[in-house]
Amino acid sequence: MTASPTRPPLSPTPRSTPTRKPQRYASDRDALYDVLDSALLCHVGLVLNGSPVVLPTAHGRDGDTLYLHGSTGSGNVRAAVDGADLCVAVSVLDGIVYARSLSDHSMNYRSAVIHGRAAPVTGEERKTHALRVLSEHLSPGSWDYARTPDRKELAATHVLALDLGEASVKIRTGDPSLDDADRDAHTTWAGVLPVHTTFGTPVTADYVPEGVAVPEHVSARTTGRTVRPPSW
Amino acid sequence: MTASPTRPPLSPTPRSTPTRKPQRYASDRDALYDVLDSALLCHVGLVLNGSPVVLPTAHGRDGDTLYLHGSTGSGNVRAAVDGADLCVAVSVLDGIVYARSLSDHSMNYRSAVIHGRAAPVTGEERKTHALRVLSEHLSPGSWDYARTPDRKELAATHVLALDLGEASVKIRTGDPSLDDADRDAHTTWAGVLPVHTTFGTPVTADYVPEGVAVPEHVSARTTGRTVRPPSW
Structure with missing residues (x-):
């Protein structure tokens, strides 16, 4: 997980350049990395037979490369x-943003959108590295604990590398907006209800014999609120 | 929030019909409703200037209609x-699914994909109803507490209605898969780490005077783990 030596600005093309509410757009790569590293899954859109298709999937980041994978x-x-x-x-x-007016109700969020064509990752070494990045994102510590993919499993998986060159980041934080019409509504509450992603207590699979302990890399996550790759 | 009197099956078209892992697809509308009502946001994909675009946004469901909205x-x-x-x-x-092999690592999830063209919701009454459905989904109770949209605010908002006729639902639950190669790895733990969405303690906006209490419809959410519209 190395930082890119050259860090070009975000939003270099019209389709990745914001046209509305510019104050909500971040322009630095650290904001992009933060969003990608904080989210457990992403949504990939493409055009298939003329129709848009959007599907949830796992991702993992290494420098300025986003890795995706899926079945052949x-x-x-x-x-x-x-x-x-x-x-x-x-x-x-x-967070859920409660304003004094319904029109100013909103969400606090961090959102990244990346455009581009992905390159297939080929070769056993490069493919294994990419799968390790994906694995460390979803389940840090598993790569050194569980059985790594054999050649047949590697062959059944397509791995894709998407360059983070064409991206935009939109962020909303802080208080709800206050419309002039609501300035004197002093008795009306407004504020933010924080939203967290949390991990519960691990549930051992039925086929695991009694007495096999939940490993530290799993049990330790229950106390944490955010998802970070181990190198953070 | 009324159930549809006629409840056609899901997946009526090729693009909404699963081709892989059919055991993970649900075919009943209740499963679709559950996914839509449980998620705080959705991702909308469309084709703009020949490119796929995917954006996160709020949604709300009333029967077999999904409402979306956005700025004009x-x-x-x-x-x-x-x-x-x-x-x-x-x-x-x-949940995060930890298997004995990396290849069998996975996620437990509930996922819905809906295809179609949305109809603009017009007319003050219908538009207000749709916005109320959206509001009750994101912030149940706010509609009766905060200031409702005036004509100017209504006019600045496009509301869209998408019929839930063409949809698919994919669900994974339960234990990690167990490959034959890992059957005898008795000392290797496997299981599921549950993932929850939780609400934190409400943060009052700076502009609200001291002494204004957090209303019940906000404070009550902190104890709950899942998001349900009030009619559930």
Whole structure:
């Protein structure tokens, strides 16, 4: 998980350039990394047979590369491997924003949108590295604990690398807006209800014999609120 | 929030019909309703200038209609109003699935994908109803507490109605898979780490005078784990 030596600005193209509420757009790469590293899943959009298709999937970031993966049996994955234009949205909901007016009700969030065509990751070493990045994002510590993919499993998985060159980040934080019409509504409450993603108590699989302890890399997550790769 | 009197099956078209892992697809409308009502936000995909675009937004359901809304100033919203083909994905992450092999690592989730063209909701009464459904989904109780939209605010908002006729639901629950190769790895733990969405302690806006209490419809959410419209 190394930072990119050259860090170009975000939003270099018209489709990744904000046209509304510019104050909500972040322009630095750290904001992009924060969103990608905080979210447990992303939504990938592409055009298939003329229709938009959006599907949730796992992701993992290494520097300025976003890795995705999927079964070689999936039509959507094959379309992405064949160079379909992709749009990946990653959203973290941080709070429900209660204003004095319904029109100013909103959400606090961190949201990234990335455009581009992904390159298939090939070769055993590069593919294994990418899968490790994906694994460390979803389940940090598992790579060194569970059985790593064999050649047959590697062959059944397509791995994709999407460059983070064309991206935008939109963030809303803080208090609800206050419309002039509501300035004197002093007795009306307004504020933010924080939203957290939390982990519960691990549930051991039925096929695991009694006495096998939940490993530390799993049990330790229950206390934490946010998801960070181990290098953070 | 009334149930539809006729409840057609899901997945009536090729693009909404599963081709892989059929055991993970639900075929009843209650499963669709559950996903839509449980998620705090959705991701809307459409094709804009030939490129796929995916954006997070709020949603609300009334029977077999999904409501969306957005500013009249947004190009994506205007494209949807003009009849662009939409794909709406709604995903609820329920757990991280730790298997004995990395290849069997997965997520437990409930996921819905809806295809179709949305109809603009017009007329003050219908538009107000739709906005109320959206509001009750994101912030139940706010409609009766905060100031409702005036004509100018109504006019600045596009509201869209998407029929839930063409949809698919995919669900994964339960234990991690167990590959034959890992059957004898008795000392290796496997199981599920539950993922919850929780609400924190409400944060009052700076502009609210001291002594204004957090209303019950906000403070009561802190104790709950799931989001349900009040009619559930």
